[in-house]
Amino acid sequence: MRNGPRIIVNSDVLAPAAMALLEARGAEVRMLPTRASEAEMIAAVSEAPTHAILVRTTQITPAVYDAAPDLRVVSKHGVGYDNIDVAAASARGIAVLRTHGANARSVAELALGMMLSVLRYMVPFDTALRQGTWPQSAFMGHELSGSKLGIVGCGAVGSSLVALCRPFDLEIRIYDPYLLPDAIPEGVGRVSVLDELLGWADIVTLHCPLTDETDRMIDAAALAHMRKGTFLVNAGRGPLVDDVALVAALESGHLAGAALDTFIVEPPDPDHPLWKQKNVVFTPHIGGSTRQSLERVAVQAVENIFYVLDGKPPLAKCVVG
CATH class of the missing domain: 3.40.50.720 (NAD(P)-binding Rossmann-like Domain)
Incomplete structure (x- = not known):
C-alpha cells in the first residue's frame, strides 16, 4: 500500500x-x-x-x-x-x-569533443571516406592548443569546460555579467561586453540559460563581430543562436564551422538548410546524456x-x- x-x-x-x-x-x-x-x-x-x-x-x-x-x-x-x-x-x-x-561535466566534455571535431573537420572527412575517397588535403584543420577560447556563460558547465581545457594551453576569456568576481576561474580573463569577446576569440562556445536577454543573442550582428574563420559551439540552448543568420555566416565562409547540440525546434526540421552545411557537427541534445x-x-x-x-x-x- x-x-x-x-x-x-x-x-x-x-x-x-x-x-x-x-x-x-x-x-x-x-x-x-x-x-x-x-x-x-x-x-x-x-x-x-x-x-x-x-x-x-x-x-x-x-x-x-x-x-x-x-x-x-x-x-x-x-x-x-x-x-x-x-x-x-x-x-x-x-x-x-x-x-x-x-550534468555539468558531461556537457563540458561534449563541448570539448565538438570543438576538436569541428576544428579537425572530422565529419566531412568521415563522410568522404564512407563515400570511397581519400581526401587528405580536402580540408586543413586547426589545432585547439594555443587557440583563443571565448566562453559565454561561466556557471557550472562553463567552469567545468575551463578545467577540461587546461592541458591545451588555451587563452580563455569569459563573458558572464552575472558571475561573481570570486567565481572567475584562475587565469581566465573577463570581458564586460559580448561583442568584445566575439571579436577576440577563435572559438566561441555558449553555456548560458535561455532568457529574454539571451534569446537569439548570437544574431547576424553578433556573428558579424566574429572574425572570419571563427568557430561557434552551442551546447546551451538552441534559441541562443539565430539559425538563419548562422546558415548565412557559414555559407559565406565568414564562420569556419559550427557545432550544435541544441536547436530552436527539437527535433529540428529535416529540410532546414543547416543540414547542407559541410563543416557543422550535430548531436541531438545529448550534452548531459551519459x-x-x-x-x-x-x-x-x-x-x-x-x-x-x-x-x-x-x-x-x-x-x-
Missing part, C-alpha cells in the same frame, strides 16, 4: 537509484513519456491529487498548475527551465528546482522534491526564481 506523495515523472526511463529513492519513500509514481504533451500532463495531474512533478521536456504551464491544486514542487531533470512557467508557479506558492551542476550524468541528475531531481515536501531548505543553487 502506497502512503507517500503522488509524483508525476516525465521521463521514459529514470535511473534505478532515483527510482529506489522514490520506492523507499512510498511514493505513488505516475510515469509519462519524456515528450508527453501539455494535454497529457494535465490529464495525468488531474487523475488524483498530485504533489510533485519531475519534468524533462513537457511544458509546465498555468493550466497544469490549475489542474493540480495540491502541487507543491516542480523539479527539473536538468538545468534549463525554459519549459516551466516559473512566474506562474511562484504566484501559486509552488517551488521550482533544477539539478544545478549535476550514464553517470543521468544518474546524478535523476537522484538530485528526486532529492529536490523531498526537500520541499519534507519542509527542508533545498540547496540555494537549485532553486529557481
Whole structure:
C-alpha cells in the first residue's frame, strides 16, 4: 500500500537509484513519456491529487498548475527551465528546482569533443571516406592548443569546460555579467561586453540559460563581430543562436564551422538548410546524456522534491526564481 506523495515523472526511463529513492519513500509514481504533451500532463495531474512533478521536456504551464491544486514542487531533470512557467508557479506558492551542476561535466566534455571535431573537420572527412575517397588535403584543420577560447556563460558547465581545457594551453576569456568576481576561474580573463569577446576569440562556445536577454543573442550582428574563420559551439540552448543568420555566416565562409547540440525546434526540421552545411557537427541534445550524468541528475531531481515536501531548505543553487 502506497502512503507517500503522488509524483508525476516525465521521463521514459529514470535511473534505478532515483527510482529506489522514490520506492523507499512510498511514493505513488505516475510515469509519462519524456515528450508527453501539455494535454497529457494535465490529464495525468488531474487523475488524483498530485504533489510533485519531475519534468524533462513537457511544458509546465498555468493550466497544469490549475489542474493540480495540491502541487507543491516542480523539479527539473536538468538545468534549463525554459519549459516551466516559473512566474506562474511562484504566484501559486509552488517551488521550482533544477539539478544545478549535476550534468555539468558531461556537457563540458561534449563541448570539448565538438570543438576538436569541428576544428579537425572530422565529419566531412568521415563522410568522404564512407563515400570511397581519400581526401587528405580536402580540408586543413586547426589545432585547439594555443587557440583563443571565448566562453559565454561561466556557471557550472562553463567552469567545468575551463578545467577540461587546461592541458591545451588555451587563452580563455569569459563573458558572464552575472558571475561573481570570486567565481572567475584562475587565469581566465573577463570581458564586460559580448561583442568584445566575439571579436577576440577563435572559438566561441555558449553555456548560458535561455532568457529574454539571451534569446537569439548570437544574431547576424553578433556573428558579424566574429572574425572570419571563427568557430561557434552551442551546447546551451538552441534559441541562443539565430539559425538563419548562422546558415548565412557559414555559407559565406565568414564562420569556419559550427557545432550544435541544441536547436530552436527539437527535433529540428529535416529540410532546414543547416543540414547542407559541410563543416557543422550535430548531436541531438545529448550534452548531459551519459550514464553517470543521468544518474546524478535523476537522484538530485528526486532529492529536490523531498526537500520541499519534507519542509527542508533545498540547496540555494537549485532553486529557481
